[in-house]
Amino acid sequence: MNAFSLALRNLLRNRRRSLTTLLAMMIGVSAILLFGGYSRNINLGLQTDFVRGSGHLQIQHTDYFLYGSGNPAAYGIADYPRIIATLQNDPVLAPMLTVVTPRLSLGGIAGNFDAGVSRTVFGAGVDIAGQNAMLQWNDYDFPGVAKTSPLTGSRSDAAVIGTGVARVLQLCEPLQVQNCPGAQRRETDGAAAPADITALSAQEQPQAERSASRTAIELLAANAHGAPNVARLNVIKAEAMGVKEYDDMAVQLHLQQAQRLIYGQDAPKVTAIVLQLKHTGQMPAARARLTELLAGPLKGMPLEVHDFATLNPQYGQITGMFAAILGFIAILIGAIVLFTVSNTMSMAVVERTVEIGTLRALGLRRSGIRRLFVCEGALLGAVGALCGIVLALLVAYAVNHSGLTWLPPGNVDPVPLTIRVWGEPAMIGRTALGLMLVATLSAWWPARRAAKLNIVDALRHV
Amino acid sequence: MSSVILKQVSKHYRLDAVEVPALSEITLTIASGRFTVLSGPSGSGKTTLLNLIGCIDQPDSGTLTVAGENVLALQDDALADFRARHIGFIFQNFNLIPVLNAYENIEYPLLLTGVDTRERQRRVQDLLDAVGLADRAKNLPGQLSGGQRQRVAIARALATNPALVMADEPTANLDSHTGAAILELMRNLQCERRMSFVFSSHDPNVLAMADDAVFIRDGRITGIEQRTPELAA
Numbered sequence: 055m056n057a058f059s060l061a062l063r064n065l066l067r068n069r070r071r072s073l074t075t076l077l078a079m080m081i082g083v084s085a086i087l088l089f090g091g092y093s094r095n096i097n098l099g100l101q102t103d104f105v106r107g108s109g110h111l112q113i114q115h116t117d118y119f120l121y122g123s124g125n126p127a128a129y130g131i132a133d134y135p136r137i138i139a140t141l142q143n144d145p146v147l148a149p150m151l152t153v154v155t156p157r158l159s160l161g162g163i164a165g166n167f168d169a170g171v172s173r174t175v176f177g178a179g180v181d182i183a184g185q186n187a188m189l190q191w192n193d194y195d196f197p198g199v200a201k202t203s204p205l206t207g208s209r210s211d212a213a214v215i216g217t218g219v220a221r222v223l224q225l226c227e228p229l230q231v232q233n234c235p236g237a238q239r240r241e242t243d244g245a246a247a248p249a250d251i252t253a254l255s256a257q258e259q260p261q262a263e264r265s266a267s268r269t270a271i272e273l274l275a276a277n278a279h280g281a282p283n284v285a286r287l288n289v290i291k292a293e294a295m296g297v298k299e300y301d302d303m304a305v306q307l308h309l310q311q312a313q314r315l316i317y318g319q320d321a322p323k324v325t326a327i328v329l330q331l332k333h334t335g336q337m338p339a340a341r342a343r344l345t346e347l348l349a350g351p352l353k354g355m356p357l358e359v360h361d362f363a364t365l366n367p368q369y370g371q372i373t374g375m376f377a378a379i380l381g382f383i384a385i386l387i388g389a390i391v392l393f394t395v396s397n398t399m400s401m402a403v404v405e406r407t408v409e410i411g412t413l414r415a416l417g418l419r420r421s422g423i424r425r426l427f428v429c430e431g432a433l434l435g436a437v438g439a440l441c442g443i444v445l446a447l448l449v450a451y452a453v454n455h456s457g458l459t460w461l462p463p464g465n466v467d468p469v470p471l472t473i474r475v476w477g478e479p480a481m482i483g484r485t486a487l488g489l490m491l492v493a494t495l496s497a498w499w500p501a502r503r504a505a506k507l508n509i510v511d512a513l514r515h516v
Numbered sequence: 517m518s519s520v521i522l523k524q525v526s527k528h529y530r531l532d533a534v535e536v537p538a539l540s541e542i543t544l545t546i547a548s549g550r551f552t553v554l555s556g557p558s559g560s561g562k563t564t565l566l567n568l569i570g571c572i573d574q575p576d577s578g579t580l581t582v583a584g585e586n587v588l589a590l591q592d593d594a595l596a597d598f599r600a601r602h603i604g605f606i607f608q609n610f611n612l613i614p615v616l617n618a619y620e621n622i623e624y625p626l627l628l629t630g631v632d633t634r635e636r637q638r639r640v641q642d643l644l645d646a647v648g649l650a651d652r653a654k655n656l657p658g659q660l661s662g663g664q665r666q667r668v669a670i671a672r673a674l675a676t677n678p679a680l681v682m683a684d685e686p687t688a689n690l691d692s693h694t695g696a697a698i699l700e701l702m703r704n705l706q707c708e709r710r711m712s713f714v715f716s717s718h719d720p721n722v723l724a725m726a727d728d729a730v731f732i733r734d735g736r737i738t739g740i741e742q743r744t745p746e747l748a749a
């Protein structure tokens with residue numbers, strides 16, 4: 055007759071009370087697991103977005119991240135093909151890599167001078183093949199087909215802009231941007247492009263090559279020597295970017311086009327070498343290896359490495375927020391379970407006072423009485439956790455197959471609402487352990503009280 | 517041979533500010549292997565005295581020796597172990613463990629004293645036979661009649677072959693017919709197994725069976741009668 059089988063029988067003795075307690079624990083556990091699974095899905099979704107867009111790690115010129123943004127001239131990485139080759143051929147790093155691709159970020163002014171409008175923009179020159187390879191990343195098995203860059207297969211002067219840029223540059227109609235009623239056309243002084251810009255543009259590209267399209271824009275930037283330079287781009291698509299600030303600023307173009315704009319005839323540089331790994335868990339190892347490489351074969355280059363969480367601070371902010379909410383819910387539910395179980399056990403102690411006195415008279419030690427009730431609490435906790443896990447799995451399954459969608463922060467298109475409970479054994483384990491701990495702990499005080507009862511008084515109890 | 521020796525034992529209860537004396541300067545020796553009955557009216561202190569002898573209560577003053585052990589010197593755990601090994605209890609309300617069946621209730625003290633499985637089986641079966649409940653082994657207390665429950669309780673009290681069996685008005689909750697049968701069973705078992713039984717009762721039928729009778733009134737011993745000659749050890 056071990057303590058657990060006795061505990062089980064005693065729990066079964068008062069079925070209704072045990073069931074109510076179990077129900078409270080079940081709901082608590084499944085609430086934690088469901089919210090945990092929901093926020094886990096958001097975190098992984100965000101992570102997937104960031105890793106697809108900007109990789110796990112980026113090698114940048116020292117200080118570029120803090121001081122060099124918008125100054126590709128001063129913070130460009132020269133000789134980047136050699137660095138990329140070194141990374142791709144490194145026996146330690148190569149097996150972890152999915153993509154290594156260069157990128158050139160630049161600040162400038164985009165103008166639709168036919169319409170007399172312009173605005174500052176943030177340009178990204180990307181390698182299309184590398185970009186498309188990055189978009190394939192799906193380590194967390196999100197549903198849906200991988201997107202490809204809209205620049206795929208386009209001419210070298212093609213560009214994609216944010217819908218906000220398209221609105222300001224009055225390109226809504228030709229680019230078929232939605233939610234963009236023809237804005238009141240305002241009279242401005244600069245109705246035509248300044249002569250010097252037109253001249254620069256003409257100098258850059260022979261008249262014959264110039265696109266006569268209605269979607270042409272001029273991108274003006276400072277070149278490596280500090281002089282203004284202009285590229286004429288043909289916008290092939292306006293793409294919504296989710297975050298308004300970015301949507302109002304983004305211009306994506308071919309890497310070579312961007313390099314020609316900044317470096318002209320000089321040796322082309324980039325502002326970042328983007329590394330995407332097979333698994334996010336490999337980041338520390340990959341980083342360590344990069345540090346070795348920067349101190350070894352790549353010694354002397356003023357380079358530093360940043361991870362996606364540093365490059366996208368909102369990742370940490372959003373995951374932190376969800377962790378805080380989850381923690382709050384867990385504490386709340388923990389407290390409820392604590393009171394429920396301790397109430398149940400206190401009632402059991404009072405009901406079984408005579409029994410406690412009898413067992414003590416028969417020679418059971420105080421510790422034996424304590425064990426009896428603590429075991430009951432632990433058993434309640436274990437069964438409650440188990441039922442809660444099953445309930446959470448069922449609800450998660452139902453939700454995941456219900457076809458519900460939602461719009462995560464920073465996303466443009468709704469995504470299926472997914473709750474990740476199945477496949478998260480660490481989360482399930484932590485929750486179950488936590489609940490059992492709380493249940494055991496809350497049985498401890500009533501158990502102590504039971505063990506301290508005076509035998510004669512307990513036997514006289516009616 | 518004596519199994520219990522009390523010297524100058526006093527005990528009082530505190531009710532609010534008033535001290536209620538329950539036992540006053542009891543000096544008593546209970547002989548080993550005999551059927552001793554504590555007799556007295558309700559409230560005379562029988563239960564209090566049994567509780568002291570059974571080592572589940574402590575006197576305010578005096579000395580108490582049970583089975584050769586100065587039990588007042590024992591710490592709580594040691595005292596619990598001592599009870600498990602040397603003292604059996606039979607209660608007025610039977611006090612069986614409701615979630616254990618008859619067999620398991622009898623087995624329980626043997627688990628406390630660490631008797632091995634085979635020996636446990638042998639003893640429980642033997643006791644079930646002795647109290648005539650071999651066919652009720654699997655029944656829970658709730659499925660047994662009062663008399664049957666008290667038989668299980670008797671078997672439980674005897675399981676560890678204790679030196680001393682305490683029985684506080686064991687027939688008070690039974691009808692007279694059943695009570696008589698239970699008394700007879702206890703008397704027979706006591707004779708067979710030569711343990712010391714200490715009874716409390718105000719029932720003349722119980723008194724009639726006693727080897728020794730101790731009369732109590734208002735917490736004092738008013739008389740001791742030896743009804744049967746003490747057998748030479």
Ligand SMILES: Nc1ncnc2c1ncn2[C@@H]1O[C@H](COP(=O)(O)OP(=O)(O)O)[C@@H](O)[C@H]1O
Pocket residue numbers: 529530531536537538556557558559560561562563564565
């Ligand atoms: N726990 C207690 N608190 C206060 N008084 C008690 C308590 N137990 C017994 N008494 C008192 O002690 C006296 C002896 O009681 P008890 O030993 O139960 O007598 P009996 O068993 O002979 O009826 C009685 O006056 C009773 O009221």
Ligand SMILES: [Mg+2]
Pocket residue numbers: 562563564684
């Ligand atoms: Mg009494």
